[in-house]
Amino acid sequence: MDIRGKRVLLTGASGGIGVPLATRLAHMEARVALVGRRREPLETLAARLPHSVVVEADLSTAQGCRAAVMGARAALGGIDVLVHLAGVGSFRAFVDEDDEAIERLLRTNCASAMWLAKALLPEMTARGSGRLVFCGSVLGALALPGYTAYAASKFALRGFTEGLRRELAGSGVGVTLVAPRAVRTALNPPEVYDMAQETGMAVDPPELVADALLDAILDDAREVVLGGMEPWFVRLNALWPGLFDRLLRKQAETVRRFVRRKEIQAALQELERKQATR
Template sequence: MKARQARVLLTGATGGIGREAASVLLDAGASVMVAARTAQGAATLAGELRARHGRSADQVPWAAADLRESAAVERLAREAAGWGCNVLVQAAGAPAFGPLQAQEPDAMAAVLQANLLAPMVLTHALLPHLRRQQRAQLLYVGSVLGAIGLPGYSVYAASKFGLRGFAEAMRRELAGSRVHVQYLGPRSTQTGFNSAAVQAYNEATGTAMDSAATVAAALLRMLEDESPERFLGFPERLAVRLNGLAPLALDGSFRLHSRTLAALPTLLQGRTEP
């Protein structure tokens, strides 16, 4: 679908990737409904985008919805359907990093709720409307960690593996319909999503990071070329392929990551949150 034909509901719009994605989509001619957890955040962003891109309120509406609440998800789906949404880009998510023993069960549940269950529930709510469109797309912003389990990311990877599996199943379930399903897997990205611990871990392990603008540009390309799945960065793309073919063969490749995870308290001495 060409961007100028797209009326995009974008969740997580006030996040680092979300903001960049909204601007890139608008520059390409799309209309974008920006959705965020708070009305103030969503309304402020919509106002900024309208002014910057010379768009009307219909071309950049906003919606507030806490995706952890089923009633809010249903309301958001109704608003998006009434506006004529034909693309759903799910970019909302929650971070989780550190050894499993350092994670609290309630926090683990919240990450799974935000990264996996909420996108599933919103898809369920909006899908009947999308099926009635001439052409529609479901685009899930996941992570390369939806295909590679990395030390320190057990909870986050579980949520993104689940999201990727959901996208894959939906792609096959909706094959032959008017709804096209896609999964975008960025590698580590330079946003406020990253804590000081993540920054130290990435530096110690030599993990490259992309800008949010790089991810947003890839998202636009996916929208228009309709590729079913794309991972960003090298060697991450290669690792995804190898991990899919022979996951046990890669286990030794992440010993440095395991050692770094254990050494994080020392690495963090003197650091402050970004």
């Protein structure tokens, strides 16, 4: 795809991956609608990027997703490419997940992709061109301890993109899924980076992921799994999941230790907050 002059709806634009990707798209002369919940950082970003507009929207609801599409369409005159980066994370034992957190994960990480695509597809299919690009995760194909609920939301996103890609075959509208490994953004709590340092787990800078996303858009890619060994791990897990069950038993104990530390720190912070308000 030649991105010059293309009208791009970019969600999660003020986040760790969104800022470098928006910058790259703008410098390649794409016209970008920067979508997010907080207007101030979006306006700060838009002020230094040519051909960009700000669309404030909450993507955790179907109404918010439709509003984002309508706002971007009105500002740009139409949408050629969706790049959906917005998401939320969770690092904790599944038994400790609360109901609201689970619902937020599924709404933001998967349902929002469906709502945005549903709002955009009539325009794209009528025109016979367009591309829907979604940021998934390696954990959408290889679930790990401590990320059970998060992985479920990314597995759902992967299933959605696979089905939609096949449903749209021959329509002129393409679907791309880019699945990074761990990325150094605010999505992760400090315990994840401490665990990564102790275990040697790779964590990529957001700029590297932004480059990979841009390459996927330019190449009209179908599905891209990022990382060194991670693409191989994903393939092996699909063939021999029982092997990975055994390999991850030791890692599960390490994860539990860092999860417990996270929960203890959260409890101490809550206690300090209550004492300060007395």
